[in-house]
Amino acid sequence: MNSYTCTHCGTVGLTEGFIEDAGEHSRGYARWIEGALERGIFGGAKRLGRPRRQIAAYRCPKCGHLELFATGEV
Template sequence: MGRVRGAAYARRVDTAKCTQCGAIGLEPGFIEDDGEHSSGFARWIAGPLERGFLGGAKRMGRPRWQIDAGRCPRCGHLELFAHERA
């Protein structure tokens, strides 16, 4: 998370409402991708999953968005957000 964007994201989740229990304020975080050759964070890719010849996901030319997450401190539910292009 960049410094300015990170601060704006933290403010958004600080006031977000949990869709499961209704608590106000989510703990900011992200979904880790620790696979081989990964960037360290997961991305949301537009469009339905299409598999290539070797079974991997076809991604070329498709928009990618960083997945940020907010965790509810009351019930532990995760809310996912895709606000920034990756």
């Protein structure tokens, strides 16, 4: 149990989990990328040279609200 507090209902002790990315060519987990979304010539997101961070996800056991945090660089 951790001491994170739900910003929606105030419950203390959120359940840790992760956000899955099951899309084409995915690595199985989502990442947060700094900056506004820009599309490349083939429609994909431009990512080259941008910092990427893993997403830590926590769910409130009472109301189900998700809290997401961008952690260390990937």
